[in-house]
Amino acid sequence: MKVIIVGCGRVGxxxxxxxxxxxHNVTVIDEVREAFLRLGAGFAGVTQHGSGLDVEVLxxxxxxxxxxxxxxxxxxxxxxxxxxxxxxxxxxERAVARLHDPVRAAKFRELGVETLCTTTVLEGLLELxxxxxxxxxxxxxxxxxxDAGELEN
Amino acid sequence: xxxxxxxxxxxxxxxxxxxxINNDYEVLxxxxxxxxxxxxxxDLGDVVMQGDGCDPLTLKKAGIERADLLVAATGxxxxxxxxxxxxxxxxxxxxxxxxxxNPDNGELxxxxxxxxxxxxxxxxxxxxxxxxxxxPVVLLGALERSNIEAVELILNEGSPLIGAQLSEINLPxxxxxxxxxxxxxxxxPNAGMVFEKDDVLIALIPPELESALREFIV
Numbered sequence: 001m002k003v004i005i006v007g008c009g010r011v012g013x014x015x016x017x018x019x020x021x022x023x024h025n026v027t028v029i030d031e032v033r034e035a036f037l038r039l040g041a042g043f044a045g046v047t048q049h050g051s052g053l054d055v056e057v058l059x060x061x062x063x064x065x066x067x068x069x070x071x072x073x074x075x076x077x078x079x080x081x082x083x084x085x086x087x088x089x090x091x092x093e094r095a096v097a098r099l100h101d102p103v104r105a106a107k108f109r110e111l112g113v114e115t116l117c118t119t120t121v122l123e124g125l126l127e128l129x130x131x132x133x134x135x136x137x138x139x140x141x142x143x144x145x146x147d148a149g150e151l152e153n
Numbered sequence: 154x155x156x157x158x159x160x161x162x163x164x165x166x167x168x169x170x171x172x173x174i175n176n177d178y179e180v181l182x183x184x185x186x187x188x189x190x191x192x193x194x195x196d197l198g199d200v201v202m203q204g205d206g207c208d209p210l211t212l213k214k215a216g217i218e219r220a221d222l223l224v225a226a227t228g229x230x231x232x233x234x235x236x237x238x239x240x241x242x243x244x245x246x247x248x249x250x251x252x253x254x255n256p257d258n259g260e261l262x263x264x265x266x267x268x269x270x271x272x273x274x275x276x277x278x279x280x281x282x283x284x285x286x287x288x289p290v291v292l293l294g295a296l297e298r299s300n301i302e303a304v305e306l307i308l309n310e311g312s313p314l315i316g317a318q319l320s321e322i323n324l325p326x327x328x329x330x331x332x333x334x335x336x337x338x339x340x341x342p343n344a345g346m347v348f349e350k351d352d353v354l355i356a357l358i359p360p361e362l363e364s365a366l367r368e369f370i371v
Contacts (some may be wrong), residue, residue: 053231055257077231081261084234084335104207104235107242110285 004029004066006052006082007073011073011098013038015070020045027061055089061107073150076101154179156220158247160206160236161227162193165252165273167227170200172292178222181215197274206236217244225251232259237267290367295360306354315352321346325365329357338371 001024005012008030016039020026026045029052030036050057052073063069069086071079079097086092095113096128099105103119127133155178159166162285167306170182182201190203204211206225217223225233237251245270253259253272263268278335279292288310293303294299308314314322318341324330330342340346342354357364 053258075231077229077235081231081234084265085261088261094310101207104239107209109238111238138192 001025001067002062002065003027004058004061004063004069004086006030006069006071008032008035008038008047008077009072009074010038012070012072015072016045018042027066029057029061053078053085054086058086058090063090063092066090066092068092068096071095071097076104078103080108080113080115083115155222156216157181157222157224158183158206158212158215158217158220159224159226161225161232161252162189162201163226164226165228166226167193167197169224170197174200181220183211183215207232207239209239211291212240212244217247220247223247223249225249227252228254230254234258234262234265237262238265241266244295278292289370290363292363293355300359302356302360304356304358304366306356306366306370308348308350308352308354308370310350312348312350314348314370317348318344319346319348325358325362325369327359328362328366329371330354331357 002025003019003026005016005026005028008016008028012028012030012118013035015021016026016028020043027048028036028039029048029050031049031051033049039047048057048061050060052058052071064088066086069083069092071082073079073082076099079099083095086095094114096116097108099115099117100119102117102119105115105120109115125135157173157178157180159170159173159180159182162182165180166184169359170180173180179184180200182193182197183206184201184202186191186205187203190201202215204215206212215338217240225236227233227236233251233253237249240247240249248269249267250269250271251262251267253262253270254274258274259270282291289307289309291305291307293305295302319330320341332355333340333342333346333348334355335349
């Protein structure tokens, strides 16, 4: 699967490492070159320096052939614009925007943009913790309390 | 009195607010940052509101339901896009104009339903282009969602039109001369008018005629 990740922050870099380790074709875009340091030396994917809103940068990253684009920068609006841009300009079918604001997440889902809202996810997990006394089991090696050991490199 | 909400209190938002107030608009200028909000409200008072224009509740509090116009005027294209989309999606009837900082984003905005846009960069480039070029055909602007544009036709030395009478020349079909500028004065064209060197003709034309007209007046 060809995956493009826009934003090499904590989530972007860890996700990129995880997917690349599973053998997927991963390209990470970030406009700050130093952000790629988070990937460490063992990253099997590709990095593309530049803005995820820049059509030429997206072209060079091979967006036209991507199966999925994930917009994971720190800005909600930026992520929403990236997700809509790759759909409109490159015909990418699956594009998801990570958002902090639940209102925007809900409204843009109504507009056909796939969104994942960190606030509502966290809220839901904490509610389950409050009700059940423990966090729910998550698939695979993911753990709600963190897994710093595995990705150190 | 028409009511306008401006999102983004930077230079553009601030001067736009002042100019709309002078044009008898009721204006609300929305600014997200607390520091910028304070400095704006020291100057403009109650016209300024602190808030995030991406938030529908804030837009509602600002009175978007009775607003005639919303201008997304921040210096950030993603912000202007999301403000425009949010306002259009949640409150359909308000007219929306978005500022675009990077002209390359125009196509995406159009595709996403943000039909009225102003690009500062494009406007400045056009103005500088007009200043420095002696190109005989200068684009003044395209009419929104139509296939007509306004152009200036400059009669430089050697143009075959100089000395000709308007009624004698066979302008390309669909060219409409709406005004002639001579020595700083605008005149309405009439059939007996004789063109002079350095006359500037303002015309409405279909875009594909631009090059034909260039041939015609040089």
